[in-house]
Amino acid sequence: MPVVNMTPKGTLTSNILVVISIAAVFYAITFPIKNVTRKKPGNQENIVFNFTQMTTQNGYTSEEHTVVTEDGYILRIFRVQGGRKCDGKRRSLPVLLMHGLLLSSDVWLDAGTDNGLAYLIANACFDLWVGNCRGNYYSRRHETLDPDTDAKFWHFSVDEIGHYDVPAMVDYVLDYTGAEKLNYVGYSQGASTFFIMCSERPEYCNKINKMISLAPASRQFNTALNPYRLLLRLFALGHQYLRAMGVEEVLSNGAFLQEFLAYACEAYWTSSICNYGTSVLIDSYHPGSVTNETTKIMFKHFPAGTSLQNMVRYGQSAISPDFQKYDYGKDINIDVYGQETPPKFNLSAVTTPVVILYGKNDALVSVKDVKWLVSKLPNVIDLVEVKDPLWNHLDVAYSQYIGEMLFPKIFEHLVTNSIN
Numbered sequence: 362m363p364v365v366n367m368t369p370k371g372t373l374t375s376n377i378l379v380v381i382s383i384a385a386v387f388y389a390i391t392f393p394i395k396n397v398t399r400k401k402p403g404n405q406e407n408i409v410f411n412f413t414q415m416t417t418q419n420g421y422t423s424e425e426h427t428v429v430t431e432d433g434y435i436l437r438i439f440r441v442q443g444g445r446k447c448d449g450k451r452r453s454l455p456v457l458l459m460h461g462l463l464l465s466s467d468v469w470l471d472a473g474t475d476n477g478l479a480y481l482i483a484n485a486c487f488d489l490w491v492g493n494c495r496g497n498y499y500s501r502r503h504e505t506l507d508p509d510t511d512a513k514f515w516h517f518s519v520d521e522i523g524h525y526d527v528p529a530m531v532d533y534v535l536d537y538t539g540a541e542k543l544n545y546v547g548y549s550q551g552a553s554t555f556f557i558m559c560s561e562r563p564e565y566c567n568k569i570n571k572m573i574s575l576a577p578a579s580r581q582f583n584t585a586l587n588p589y590r591l592l593l594r595l596f597a598l599g600h601q602y603l604r605a606m607g608v609e610e611v612l613s614n615g616a617f618l619q620e621f622l623a624y625a626c627e628a629y630w631t632s633s634i635c636n637y638g639t640s641v642l643i644d645s646y647h648p649g650s651v652t653n654e655t656t657k658i659m660f661k662h663f664p665a666g667t668s669l670q671n672m673v674r675y676g677q678s679a680i681s682p683d684f685q686k687y688d689y690g691k692d693i694n695i696d697v698y699g700q701e702t703p704p705k706f707n708l709s710a711v712t713t714p715v716v717i718l719y720g721k722n723d724a725l726v727s728v729k730d731v732k733w734l735v736s737k738l739p740n741v742i743d744l745v746e747v748k749d750p751l752w753n754h755l756d757v758a759y760s761q762y763i764g765e766m767l768f769p770k771i772f773e774h775l776v777t778n779s780i781n
């Protein structure tokens with residue numbers, strides 16, 4: 362097993378090499394290749410094939426909506442009206458579909474019309490709303506803060522996304538449609554932010570008919586020892602230095618890493634290499650699951666950007682045995698939380714009926730952490746292991762088998778509305 366050896370027995374040269382590699386990695390995730398031809402990294406004008414373009418090209422009607430959070434973040438969300446075969450018919454209870462870390466609404470389209478979850482849900486004639494959280498290229502705006510010049514814009518993590526963004530989107534959809542409740546489908550961070558919302562603001566639990574979680578993230582104690590975990594640890598250990606250098610936004614669309622991947626993975630002969638590389642570097646290998654077509658387009662949208670603070674928060678959750686808030690360090694914790702250690706989220710307040718689908722081969726959200734989450738949640742109504750034993754984390758978004766492996770179960774739960 363390729364375990365990274367961090368013991369300090371290396372020579373001066375190898376230490377220098379380590380420092381240079383780390384610097385290169387941070388450069389790659391922060392700065393653009395060519396400032397001249399493209400707008401600043403992170404801006405939505407950069408996006409090749411945006412949500413509206415892709416859905417309308419494929420014959421769907423989609424709308425762009427703007428949601429403003431209590432703390433002033435301006436989020437762009439999308440509504441996809443009934444698939445081509447729905448003839449204006451629409452099933453009741455809107456669905457809010459929420460992406461994961463470093464992703465955007467576009468992730469639900471990249472697997473194509475037969476497997477992208479947004480298409481599948483729209484094809485089944487649901488009134489589908491697709492969210493975007495603060496900091497990604499669609500939601501990089503604020504009423505008073507400028508993301509390019511105000512560091513404060515970036516001082517958030519999943520804690521704030523769960524506390525402000527998810528409730529704002531839920532309220533918006535309910536107000537706009539007049540529905541009493543909605544069904545929520547959340548992937549990875551999109552599930553964890555739901556649990557944060559319910560724990561912090563339990564009144565929101567009652568606005569949700571069912572919560573369908575796909576590879577839900579909570580604590581990440583058992584995330585596999587892979588380069589992704591190492592990167593998270595580096596963020597957690599090195600963030601003061603990065604902040605001092607003015608780094609607040611990371612892994613944005615238009616930064617070197619994304620531009621490089623989008624370019625390098627576009628050729629048909631490189632796409633399978635890119636697919637293999639991604640799965641082994643940040644997840645686990647599932648041969649043949651993601652098509653070359655999907656690999657080519659996914660890097661136009663991934664990574665979609667977030668805050669340094671959010672990555673640090675993930676670095677913390679990879680070593681904490683609890684699902685807890687951002688750790689500012691003892692002194693600031695006392696100011697912010699009134700105690701030295703970050704408070705734990707109260708998962709027993711998540712009273713919404715919860716459905717969980719997870720994969721056995723998921724290296725990011727491990728089965729052990731899913732089982733831990735289940736033991737804390739009071740109302741899990743269905744716990745489903747995806748049939749394919751090689752089902753990994755990225756498969757939820759990109760696999761060519763989503764229609765077969767995930768959607769039937771999701772559909773079953775979306776059509777049985779247990780409004781009480």
Ligand SMILES: *[C@@H]1O[C@H](CO)[C@@H](O)[C@H](O)[C@H]1NC(C)=O
Pocket residue numbers: 405406411412413414425437
């Ligand atoms: C998507 O792209 C189209 C065409 O370039 C543009 O008119 C539209 O404003 C874009 N929408 C978003 C949300 O970026």
Ligand SMILES: *[C@@H]1O[C@H](CO)[C@@H](O)[C@H](O)[C@H]1NC(C)=O
Pocket residue numbers: 629630631632633649650651652653
């Ligand atoms: C992707 O393309 C390669 C050829 O470069 C081919 O060998 C491979 O089977 C393709 N993968 C899929 C999932 O279609």
Ligand SMILES: *[C@@H]1O[C@H](CO)[C@@H](O)[C@H](O)[C@H]1NC(C)=O
Pocket residue numbers: 563707709710
């Ligand atoms: C957690 O939530 C449950 C259910 O709402 C409540 O009874 C309990 O008091 C809460 N615990 C804490 C520590 O707030």
